[in-house]
Amino acid sequence: MNKFEIDSDCADRLIREQRSVWALLDKNCQALERVETRIVFVEGVPVTLQFNPERIRSAAAVIDRQSIQNRKCFLCEENRPAEQVGITVAGKYVMLANPYPIFPKHLTMPSVIHTPQTICGRLNDMLDLARAIDRYIVFYNGPRCGASAPDHMHFQAGNKGFVPLEYLWSDIYREQGEAVYRDGNILLGRLERWPQSVFFVESGQMDRIAEAFDLLLRLLPVLNGDTEPMMNILCTYEAPVWRLWILPRRTHRPTQYYEEGDKQRLISPGAIDLSGVVPLPRKSDFERFTKEEIIDIFMQVSLTSEETNRICKEWRKI
Ligand SMILES: [Zn+2]
Incomplete structure (x- = not known):
């Protein structure tokens, strides 16, 4: 067992056991097994639209400071449903079944303390988690980038083989990947045509990944x-x-x-949407969404290609 003392079997078992005692989770997992989906091809990648009414909480989440202060934080232990029981990870996080899943296996991993959502100082935790539960993809939504609890640090994870960016990676990389920097131990790159700007890092060395990530963080704009x-x-x-x-x-x-x-689309894109699975809580959106709208929305929320190019030039100086 790794230093986080959890593995993919633990995660699978947690979801199974939680489904047996928590009716809401089981109902939503069953609904997901019958969920309506529709495929739209974007740059050759099959983007899945998922009609998922339970995701209204996230798509329409009100996250202004006042509203956040006035609600009880649903990731704090004292406010969680009695049935929701988790596994403490390294004394820092708790692994929980997500009761409003998008993935067939969907975990939420909040910090054990109520502290704002930030990746600063936590990248190594993310890498450790990904290694510990290696049948899952671990993800992070920034505070104004799809996280519905920006006041409480949390990662999420879902089973591999679900978001195209992950399970079709070798095809996507072959079609539109560009190496920005490469040596014997690390590869930095970006995608050339995906409508959302995508940078990636591959390495077996945690410290090299952290170095590349820190540099990228310094190059990316910080908005007001x-x-x-x-x-x-x-x-x-x-x-x-x-x-x-x-x-x-x-x-x-x-x-x-x-x-x-008719023009309204209830969508607040996060890591899952931008990786090719778009949960839509409203039937009308699910039926109407076009390929052009998806491309337009991905481009609107993304860094521009000019800025992406500028950053690549600096990033390769690592
Ligand atoms: Zn909290």
């Missing part, structure tokens, strides 16, 4: 009032190599979110 660049991060481990994807953002929600009537 934020404490870190807006981004989504995903990570997998395939012994002995980690793969880290960094998806830089410039806005939380696309203009379509604020439209009215």
